[in-house]
Structure formats: C-alpha cells, structure tokens
Amino acid sequence: MTDSVLTARSLYRFFRAGDEETFALQGIGLEVAAGEIVAVTGPSGSGKTTLLSCLAGLDEPDGGSVHIAGERLSHRGERERGRIRARRLGVLFQSGNLLDHLTVRDNIALVQGLVRRKARVRPADLLDRMGIGNRAGALPRQLSGGESARAGLAVALANDPAVLLADEPTGEVDGETERRLLALLRERAAAGTAVVVVTHSRAVAAVADRVLKLRDGRWV
Numbered sequence: 001m002t003d004s005v006l007t008a009r010s011l012y013r014f015f016r017a018g019d020e021e022t023f024a025l026q027g028i029g030l031e032v033a034a035g036e037i038v039a040v041t042g043p044s045g046s047g048k049t050t051l052l053s054c055l056a057g058l059d060e061p062d063g064g065s066v067h068i069a070g071e072r073l074s075h076r077g078e079r080e081r082g083r084i085r086a087r088r089l090g091v092l093f094q095s096g097n098l099l100d101h102l103t104v105r106d107n108i109a110l111v112q113g114l115v116r117r118k119a120r121v122r123p124a125d126l127l128d129r130m131g132i133g134n135r136a137g138a139l140p141r142q143l144s145g146g147e148s149a150r151a152g153l154a155v156a157l158a159n160d161p162a163v164l165l166a167d168e169p170t171g172e173v174d175g176e177t178e179r180r181l182l183a184l185l186r187e188r189a190a191a192g193t194a195v196v197v198v199t200h201s202r203a204v205a206a207v208a209d210r211v212l213k214l215r216d217g218r219w220v
C-alpha cells in the first residue's frame, strides 16, 4: 500500500530479565492510511503498549522498521527520532503528556515551540474545540479526569500531526466525555490524521475503521 502514513514491518521486541525472556512483539506489521482510525485490542500483556511505544519511537524494536510519512523512525539517533516525533506524531500515553508546573495553555505552546511552522492553531482555539476553553489557565492538577483527558488530547494534536497514537485515551472518563473525545478523534481523522488507538472500550472500537487484536505479540 503506497498511501499509508504509518508503516511498521516485521516488528520484534523481546525483554530479558535474568533467565526470563518475554517476546512482546513477534514479527508484526501494520499499515495505516491517512484518515483511518485503527483500534488495537488484546488481553493484558499481549504487547499493545510495547507496539505503541515502538510506533512512537519511544522504544526501539529489536527487529523490523517503522516509517512515518515516508521517513524512517526506527534505528535513528534519539535526536532524529525526537525531531520526527515533534513534527509528525501526536502521542497520548496513559502516563499523560502534561507538565505539572505549566498551565494547559503553556503546555500546548511548549509543544508548538518545538516545531517551526508558519500557520499553527492557537492554543485557545484548540482548547475551545475540546470544550475546555475556560481551563486554559489551569494547572494540570486543577483539572478533572475528563478535562485532563481532553487537555492531553489537545497537546497531542497541537502540531497537527500526520499520525496520532493514543493508549486508552478514554480510560478514566465518563460516558459523555468519552463521546466528546471520540467525536474529536473522528473529526481529526476526517481532516487526514492517521489514528492508532489502544483500547478495551467497545465505544472506541465502534468508531474505528478497523479493529485489530493482539495476542502474545502477534495479530490474531
């Protein structure tokens, strides 16, 4: 497929702790086109977070490759990976992506400052779209769970990424907030972003174009 924005080929990742070896990814591939939402599901320990970390360039696969918008991300120096990540990727992990000592507005501005770009979305507009325009001046600890999830998504989308990678983005939010987040994901995909979302939620899987299942580091 030539129109895929995210291409992963034959990804392998194993971990060794003493005599114990875990094969977290066993040679899996993934292609995601612009505008497509792919949900990745699977039982605990099946390799979902490891896959997302390798796709984000936050972890290095032991074998295989990851390309984002035609640029190789895997097996590059940390600096290069950081540059590609800032320009092309929005990443939302469960640990969150907000710096505690900065307001929501400044968290967005910080991420935008990493990339030189002529036109960019104003933080206030981005937050308005998430329905939390009134929380721009708040610190992360002053946000509710649902507000944090939306602020995290705003930061992940701050540089209009080609690819959005999200690990359980609706993990701790109520039904209404989940619906809002999903509408935002769909809106972003309609604007051309390729989305990979790890989830246990049926509601999230229901808005995906494809649902893929991992078990023991392989697609099933």
Ligand SMILES: Nc1ncnc2c1ncn2[C@@H]1O[C@H](COP(=O)(O)OP(=O)(O)OP(=O)(O)O)[C@@H](O)[C@H]1O
Binding pocket: 015, 016, 017, 022, 023, 024, 042, 043, 044, 045, 046, 047, 048, 049, 050, 051
């Ligand atoms: N840094 C690490 N060192 C050793 N083993 C690891 C490491 N990271 C992950 N693993 C192992 O790799 C396997 C896959 O883990 P991973 O976190 O990717 O699973 P997951 O599908 O995201 O699970 P969950 O749904 O519980 O978050 C597991 O057996 C896990 O114990």
